[in-house]
Amino acid sequence: MEQLHDATGFDAYGAIAKRKDAAPSKTKVNVKQIRSNIVGKPADSRIVRHLMTALAVLSVLGGVNAMAAQPVANPSGSAPDIRLYTLDCGLTEFKDADVFSDTGEYEGKPLALPTPCYLIQHGQQWLLWDTGLSDKIAAQPNGVLEKFGGRFTVKRTLAAQLAQLKLKPSDVHYVGLSHLHFDHAGNIALFPTSTFLVAAAEVTAAHAKPTPFGIDLAQIAPLAKAKVTAVDEDYDVFGDGTVKMLKTPGHTRGHRSLIVKLPKSGILLITGDLYHTRQNYEKGLVPHLNDRADTLASMERFAKIKTNTNARVIIQHAPEDFAAMPAFPKYLD
Numbered sequence: 586m587e588q589l590h591d592a593t594g595f596d597a598y599g600a601i602a603k604r605k606d607a608a609p610s611k612t613k614v615n616v617k618q619i620r621s622n623i624v625g626k627p628a629d630s631r632i633v634r635h636l637m638t639a640l641a642v643l644s645v646l647g648g649v650n651a652m653a654a655q656p657v658a659n660p661s662g663s664a665p666d667i668r669l670y671t672l673d674c675g676l677t678e679f680k681d682a683d684v685f686s687d688t689g690e691y692e693g694k695p696l697a698l699p700t701p702c703y704l705i706q707h708g709q710q711w712l713l714w715d716t717g718l719s720d721k722i723a724a725q726p727n728g729v730l731e732k733f734g735g736r737f738t739v740k741r742t743l744a745a746q747l748a749q750l751k752l753k754p755s756d757v758h759y760v761g762l763s764h765l766h767f768d769h770a771g772n773i774a775l776f777p778t779s780t781f782l783v784a785a786a787e788v789t790a791a792h793a794k795p796t797p798f799g800i801d802l803a804q805i806a807p808l809a810k811a812k813v814t815a816v817d818e819d820y821d822v823f824g825d826g827t828v829k830m831l832k833t834p835g836h837t838r839g840h841r842s843l844i845v846k847l848p849k850s851g852i853l854l855i856t857g858d859l860y861h862t863r864q865n866y867e868k869g870l871v872p873h874l875n876d877r878a879d880t881l882a883s884m885e886r887f888a889k890i891k892t893n894t895n896a897r898v899i900i901q902h903a904p905e906d907f908a909a910m911p912a913f914p915k916y917l918d
């Protein structure tokens with residue numbers, strides 16, 4: 586296989602060749618099914634044996650060391666209050682954004698992408714969707730130029746924004762990760778007591794050798810000691826259908842998007858990095874580093890879900906979409 590990485594394990598953002606090793610995940614463990622077995626049925630020895638085997642497989646998948654039980658949804662029977670806050674978790678700027686399409690639309694052109702995180706209140710529980718760029722970058726007002734080939738700036742830390750809502754990181758029950766790239770995984774270390782929701786395939790792929798582009802192993806190392814629910818299919822976070830992680834591989838092996846049903850604002854489809862810009866969304870552009878076939882299949886799925894749910898699409902990195910959300914601490918409900 587051709588060498589895709591420099592001696593540090595990373596290459597400049599613009600110089601990434603198409604990934605050649607992107608076989609679909611071989612993992613067949615259906616975690617959701619296992620979980621419904623745990624919470625829904627009395628354990629018989631067959632189920633227990635099945636579970637033990639599945640857990641053994643999962644534990645091999647690089648750092649996945651625990652599964653949290655699915656919460657009992659909505660025990661009172663009343664509809665939970667759901668709010669969605671959009672947090673500013675940094676800015677990524679590229680002088681040459683060629684990597685964001687493999688058909689040349691961005692060649693030689695600059696691109697600035699906001700990197701939001703989304704905080705979702707579901708009754709008494711909180712889910713953070715993605716963790717943004719590292720809060721450590723905030724110490725450098727002009728940002729940092731990093732090994733991933735761009736300039737990264739954090740004006741306001743994630744911790745400070747949580748504090749504005751009088752929340753500590755330990756108040757965040759779940760941290761869902763669209764994928765493990767540095768601009769989504771930057772603050773994993775901030776949440777040692779939270780349960781992380783991430784695709785098993787994503788964790789496995791991130792630990793491949795050589796280290797894949799966009800992965801900072803130090804950033805994701807805390808997952809090895811954290812509570813992790815390794816999801817392998819779609820995942821219903823609160824068990825009541827209001828917030829679901831959707832399987833949309835292609836940008837990375839275990840990539841996920843998020844669908845959120847808000848009581849007043851309707852249904853939101855939050856892309857993760859299935860799309861990076863409005864142009865990519867409208868024209869179906871595929872970044873160089875993606876698995877092209879997987880990405881197109883995920884885009885097709887996403888489009889059908891959008892049509893069927895009449896959802897509002899939020900492209901996480903699109904400046905227009907970030908600007909259109911209520912400015913924190915305002916929220917959608």
Ligand SMILES: [Zn+2]
Nearest residue numbers: 766768769858
């Ligand atoms: Zn990203």
